[in-house]
Amino acid sequence: MASLSQGLSSGPVRSRSDSGPLLAYVLLGIGAIVMIIPFFWMLTMSLKDPSEILKPQFLPAAPTLDNYTQVLTRTLFPNWYFNSLVAASVSTASVAFFDSVTGYVFAKFEFPGKRIAFLLILATLMVPTEMLVIPWFIMATGVKLADTTLGIVFPGLITATGAFLMRQAFQSVPDELLDAARIDGMHEFGIFTRVAWPLVLPALAAVCIFNFLGNWNAYIWPLIVTSQRLTMTLPIGLAFFSNEAGSAWNLIMTGATLSTVPLLTVFVFMQKQIIQGVALTGMKS
Amino acid sequence: MSLKNRRVVWAYIFLLVPLAFFLVVRAGPTIFAFDVSLRAFNPMAEIKPYVGFDNFARVFKDIADPDHVTRKAFENTLKYVIIGTPIQLSLALGIAMLMNSIRRFRTIFRVIYFIPFVTSAVAVAWVWRALYMPDFGFLNLVLGLFGIPSQRFLFDPNQSLLSVTAVVVWQGLGFAVIIFLAGLQAIPETFYEAARVDGAGRWRLFGSITIPLLNPTIVYLAVLQTIAFLRMFAEVVNLTRQGDGGPVNTTTTVVLRVFREGFGSLNMGYAAAMTVLLFAMIMVISIIQFRLVQRRVEY
Numbered sequence: 001m002a003s004l005s006q007g008l009s010s011g012p013v014r015s016r017s018d019s020g021p022l023l024a025y026v027l028l029g030i031g032a033i034v035m036i037i038p039f040f041w042m043l044t045m046s047l048k049d050p051s052e053i054l055k056p057q058f059l060p061a062a063p064t065l066d067n068y069t070q071v072l073t074r075t076l077f078p079n080w081y082f083n084s085l086v087a088a089s090v091s092t093a094s095v096a097f098f099d100s101v102t103g104y105v106f107a108k109f110e111f112p113g114k115r116i117a118f119l120l121i122l123a124t125l126m127v128p129t130e131m132l133v134i135p136w137f138i139m140a141t142g143v144k145l146a147d148t149t150l151g152i153v154f155p156g157l158i159t160a161t162g163a164f165l166m167r168q169a170f171q172s173v174p175d176e177l178l179d180a181a182r183i184d185g186m187h188e189f190g191i192f193t194r195v196a197w198p199l200v201l202p203a204l205a206a207v208c209i210f211n212f213l214g215n216w217n218a219y220i221w222p223l224i225v226t227s228q229r230l231t232m233t234l235p236i237g238l239a240f241f242s243n244e245a246g247s248a249w250n251l252i253m254t255g256a257t258l259s260t261v262p263l264l265t266v267f268v269f270m271q272k273q274i275i276q277g278v279a280l281t282g283m284k285s
Numbered sequence: 286m287s288l289k290n291r292r293v294v295w296a297y298i299f300l301l302v303p304l305a306f307f308l309v310v311r312a313g314p315t316i317f318a319f320d321v322s323l324r325a326f327n328p329m330a331e332i333k334p335y336v337g338f339d340n341f342a343r344v345f346k347d348i349a350d351p352d353h354v355t356r357k358a359f360e361n362t363l364k365y366v367i368i369g370t371p372i373q374l375s376l377a378l379g380i381a382m383l384m385n386s387i388r389r390f391r392t393i394f395r396v397i398y399f400i401p402f403v404t405s406a407v408a409v410a411w412v413w414r415a416l417y418m419p420d421f422g423f424l425n426l427v428l429g430l431f432g433i434p435s436q437r438f439l440f441d442p443n444q445s446l447l448s449v450t451a452v453v454v455w456q457g458l459g460f461a462v463i464i465f466l467a468g469l470q471a472i473p474e475t476f477y478e479a480a481r482v483d484g485a486g487r488w489r490l491f492g493s494i495t496i497p498l499l500n501p502t503i504v505y506l507a508v509l510q511t512i513a514f515l516r517m518f519a520e521v522v523n524l525t526r527q528g529d530g531g532p533v534n535t536t537t538t539v540v541l542r543v544f545r546e547g548f549g550s551l552n553m554g555y556a557a558a559m560t561v562l563l564f565a566m567i568m569v570i571s572i573i574q575f576r577l578v579q580r581r582v583e584y
Contacts, residue, residue: 024383025390031380032397035455039400041423042412054421056429102303109296117304124311128516128567130540131560134321134547135314138328158306182288188295217405219519220540224548235407239523242411249415256408267403271396274403278460279467 042260045253053249067254076229077258080237083149087222087233088215091153095211096204098158103166104192108178125160133224140225147231152222156215162207165281169203170196206277209270216263234259322557329551340558355559357534358542365450365514365538373454373510374503377461382495384462385469395466399459406456410523413452414439439524445535453520457513461506468502469495501578508574512567516540539563 045053047063071077106118136155137146145151173196181191197204222233232240238259242252267274322340324333347355380398384391401409416423417438425435438448476494485493496503518540522528530537539559547556 021386024386028380028383028387028394032394035397035401035459037423038409038412038416038455041416042408045415056421056426058423058426098303098306101299105296105299109292109299111293111296114296117300120304120312121307124307124315126564126568126571127311127315128512128560128564130516130518130543131318131557131564132311132314134543134553134557134560135317136310137548138317138321138553139314141328155310157310158303160307160311163303188292188299192299213403217403217407219406220544224544235405235519238405238411239407239528242523243527249418252411253415256411260404260408263403263405264400267400268396271392271399275395275399275463278399278463 039260042253042256045249046257048250050248050250053247067250068258071251071254071258075241075255076232076237077241077255079230080232080234081258083152083231083237084216084234086149087152087218088212090149091156091215092208092212094153094157095159095162096208099162099207100166100197100200100204101192102158102163103168104170104196106163106167107170108173108175108196121160121163129155129220133221136221137224145225147226147228151225152231152233153215155221156211156218159211161281162211165203165207166200169200173199202273205273206280209274210277210281213263318557318560321553322561324554326554326557327551328553333554336554340554341561343555344558344562354534354537355542358530358537358539361446361530361535361537362515362517362539364446365453365517366511368447369450369454369514370507370510372450373457373461374506376454377458377506378465378499378503380458381462381465381469384466395459395463398462401456402459404456406519407523409452409456410520413455414524417448439536440532442532442535445525445532449521449524449536452524453514453517456520457510461510464502464506465499468499472498504574504577508570511570515563515566515570518544 044059046067047065048060049062049064049066052060102121106114132155140146140151140154145154177195177199178191181195186195217235218233219235223236223239226232226236229237229240238255241255245252245255323335323337325336325339326333344355347353348359350356384394387394419425419437419440420435422438424438428434428436436444438444472494476498477490480490480494517538521530521536521538521541522544525531525536528541530541540563543556543559543563546552546559
């Protein structure tokens with residue numbers, strides 16, 4: 001039977017070996033090249049001298065780091081970096097606490113109005129950001145929040161998705177553990193922070209990573225709420241800079257490289273958690 | 286106070302800030318968006334009078350006009366959905382099945398395919414602009430190696446929409462692959478073995494086991510990608526010259542129209558009406574998803 005199933009499953013390439021069919025590796029390899037080439041092109045262009053940009057050649061003849069010096073010293077990139085870092089950190093810190101609290105209450109407490117509160121939060125998931133940017137803008141300018149960090153981050157200080165993920169995580173914490181802490185006279189806030197929270201750290205880490213990524217890359221709302229160059233976040237700054245740069249593609253690609261590399265470094269180090277987190281949230285939704 | 290009542294009080298204390306947040310930042314603005322869509326709303330004007338469904342009537346009138354930019358926006362958005370979603374899903378499923386069939390280097394392949402997904406849409410768009418450049422862009426250099434004349438891609442009205450779609454598909458591919466891969470790994474190997482014993486060929490296995498058992502995953506991804514294409518904005522703004530959705534409005538989208546009308550022309554009533562329509566489309570798709578997933582396949 002083994003030989004029959006082999007013949008049927010692995011096709012004409014070759015019989016199933018320990019590592020799998022060769023054709024799969026070849027096709028995946030070609031795909032991987034397609035995924036990587038834009039980044040390769042970005043990097044090589046950022047190392048080109050301006051005189052080489054409009055020449056039909058793949059690689060820089062004399063690689064130079066001049067573009068990087070220029071972008072880092074003569075533009076507002078350092079400010080935009082800082083603004084993005086602050087915005088993503090503030091929102092992630094807030095999400096880490098409030099999404100956890102919300103998830104915890106819905107997983108472990110019974111109270112009048114629970115169903116309505118739950119449905120309210122669930123319903124907000126249906127409404128796309130694009131529908132809210134006009135009201136947010138009117139509200140933010142009304143209370144002078146335009147061009148401030150709080151103005152950039154306020155829509156994402158608590159997220160429904162994160163709260164639901166945390167709820168699922170808290171559901172797996174045994175009630176007996178919390179009740180034991182109650183009998184010991186621990187107050188509810190202490191039970192939450194010291195007993196329940198430490199048991200859901202993997203889920204919390206996933207929520208935080210996605211939130212940080214999402215805020216770091218956020219575009220439409222920061223674009224609307226910032227109008228001054230100094231208050232822009234990295235994506236808004238990069239778009240603004242690139243539009244101004246005209247045909248200085250060496251500088252544009254340097255900006256793109258600078259705004260991608262930190263994130264990609266984080267991703268490569270945390271790829272396992274990130275990819276598992278994606279698979280997890282995907283399966284649960 | 287009884288222990289039970291004490292816990293109820295604690296629940297309310299815990300939920301105080303989150304509930305206030307969802308009311309003020311999500312639910313309130315949702316109602317406000319409907320309200321704005323019923324007004325002639327210029328944020329600079331003192332009076333923002335109610336005009337009934339005038340904004341909706343104007344949006345529909347503009348959609349009916351074959352040359353109007355709003356018509357183009359809705360038309361293009363639909364094209365992105367219809368072209369992009371099937372391509373993205375079939376590519377992702379193919380790649381996920383290939384990855385599922387190999388034993389070595391699976392992790393490295395997953396990481397590589399996922400990289401574009403964690404990159405900002407703005408950076409991705411500008412890099413692809415460089416790749417698409419006429420004459421000296423990477424793609425035209427490669428075409429040149431095969432003696433194919435330089436293409437204008439984003440600058441050619443006949444190629445622009447597909448060129449934009451390709452970027453979005455490329456960027457989102459890794460996400461769909463990961464979800465498919467998780468779905469594939471959840472299918473018990475015994476199903477395939479049993480079918481092989483019964484003499485089923487590869488296509489039969491694919492059509493009778495993989496696809497039906499993957500149905501919830503396929504529906505989930507189809508809905509997610511459809512919604513993502515409906516909301517397309519950052520890619521188009523950064524792939525087109527001055528973010529105008531050109532050439533000749535061939536790439537513009539609904540959200541780009543919302544942005545231009547609402548924040549460029551300060552015609553917020555009209556823009557809000559378009560967002561309400563967008564919301565309605567997303568609702569319809571979510572309901573369809575709900576119906577489709579209810580139809581579970583049992584073995």
